[in-house]
Amino acid sequence: MDVLQKSSERIPLSQRPEYADVKPVAQDDGPNPIVPISYTDEFRETMDYFRAIYVTDERSLRALQLTAEAIKLNAGNYTVWQFRRLVLKALNADMNKELDFVDGIVERNSKNYQIWHHRRWVAENLGTDLSTRELEFTKKILSKDAKHYHAWSHRQWVLQALGGWKDELAYCELLLKDDIFNNSAWNQRYFVVTRSPLLGGLGAMRESEVTCTVNAIMEHPENESPWRYLRGLYRNDTQALVKDPQVASVCLKILTAKNNYVHALSMLLDLLCHGFQASLEIRNAVYGLSDSGAQGSDLVKVVCSILELVDPMRANYWKWRRNMAPAQAAQCLKDDGLTGLSL
């Protein structure tokens, strides 16, 4: 319950003249309800009055006020939110004030679907240029929790529906500078790079993005985010991934350094399964990681064996990859019309 709101401050609805003619409707829980909640008197009364208004579909100012009180007691009551929207429409209410209302309750209820959905509805209805205000709003939430799922979704909706792309890539870069492990920021980066009407699309952006990503990888090779991002840059174009020298090069560097190389090996495995022809340097770097000094032509098998040892949580997965890989690589050769050549 709200520690700051003393119960003595609230006047019970039964004592408020503006609700005098409302007959509260009790919840129809039945004689032996299960999962019954021990409501406070305040909660029970508020909901009893809300039910009365709801059942008669009264779309008035006092109805609006009642929904605000009900929401403050339980921001998850979607029925109350939906009714509030009907009342707002009926009253032709000031939607800017409604944004203020949401501002007021979001801090204590930010992980709540209903608030964010309502915010989106209000913004849609306002139809004026709200982009700046909404980007600021989400930025504030993200400054306290840089991975807040609803805030990010809302921000993406704002960008697509209301615009404001100009500074978004820079915002991502700022967040990543602060915490290079923030996967939400990487996800947003992908969103901007692929969808911003101000940039040229993935094709135009790819080369510079690969360079940035590779730098991030070199900083922290154990950071999974940039590795997934790198693969993402080549989504639907695996052959380009296989052929990009920056990709092979970063793998080689990390394998040679022999530190935090699980993702590098995993990337190498993916490349090999898509027909990548490993250089002698890469082969030697891999053999250098293998205790048994395993050599031999099947690099895929060596890579998988090393992974089974150094990444034991995924040992079963690497075994499965090892079983799948020969057929995959052979298929790749077939696809490239290279049957008859030995691996």
Add this chain to the structure above:
Amino acid sequence: MESSRKARGTKTQEEQWMVENDVGQIYSWVSSIPPNAQSVFLEIRRDNHIQYLMHGLNNLAPSFSTLDANRPWICYWILHSIALLGDSLDGELEHSTIEFLSRCQDPDGGYGGGPGQMPHLATTYAAVNSLITLGGPKSLSSINRVKLRAFLLRMKDASGGFRMHDGGEVDVRACYTAISVASVLNILDDELTQNVGDYILSCQTYEGGIAGEPGSEAHGGYTFCGLAAMILINEVHRLDLPCLIDWVVFRQGVEGGFQGRTNKLVDGCYSFWQGGVAVIVQKLHSVICEQLGLSNVLDSECDSESYHDYETSDISDVEECTVETSCPLGGTCHHRKEDSFADIGVDFISSKRAIAPIFSSMHLQQYLLLCSQEGAGFRDKPGKPRDQYHTCYCLSGLSVCQYCSSADASSPPLARDILGPYPNLLEQLHPLYNLVLDRYYEAHEFFSKF
């Protein structure tokens, strides 16, 4: 916690190190005590959990007011947990539950969060699953399927997804809850499934996992929802499965438990959302092979003789299917007979697993039993309070672990696959619906009659 670590890592790193520290302390403590004492700590404290759950069923504190629009969920979390623990309610409580949920049922179809509340897809899912978990003709026949179907259709959105409620949000959760309910009640058809696959597909991210909405971050809860829904509408082959699998296996961290998103913290509930995905994909081997353009490559550890593919199409008849293009046979290569949405759930569970588990079942069980399990109830991680939601999904995750190494649904798990004493064995569940298997079979039988 070493203070020398201060200001050396990013926020992500610092938070992760703290959790690893907490979890590490628990593990090293347990490994330092004699084996006999260890096995006590690995026991599932059945009686305590049931007592905690029953208490919630009969009374909830004022702080639960914030869940006043989610009471069918609380009901499901409790009932499903009790069922997994192999127990059940007495006749009186059963009756009260059916009565209560009937009051949550809207005359025009669907269930709301409480009596008099608008119907909502998530609470509908929870109510239906609760009633199926109770079982019995009285419980099952209390569901108005005709009205429910109409409600589901009203919730369909132009985007292909579903709205959670009238005027509500559209996301992958809504798709799953609608499809799961329709499937288990045998009211699923083309009218309901139309364009849903398109929407879910658009939610698969570059990472491989699935997001709540197109563009958002790949997330365990939504990945489960998206994958399960796609299977139930027979469109799972449209997802990039190798990419999804690679993403999900990396969600299991050093602690043994699963995280919801890349570089976030472990949480017991993801044992089901992510662990469930991991076991579901064990049965999608043939689809994966097709996507990789391979003839059916079987894991050498599996008995290929008895392999039974739940898909009716013959592999050799299928042209190469890549994930980027639609099937050259015009999307019909996996097309089933018109009315066979009804059999997908039952065919899925009876098909044999072609591959061994791709995650570490024992490590996950260890996290659940030692870090999530409390004296009574389960929690997210050490330091967080227990609740019914985590109790439900931690137990569901445990069940998934216990049964993941069995070749098929009818063979009981071996002792070596259960962490702790063999009595730790929970009931088996159907991963697509998260229902105890026996209850699912009963419902399938009941609703297939008409």
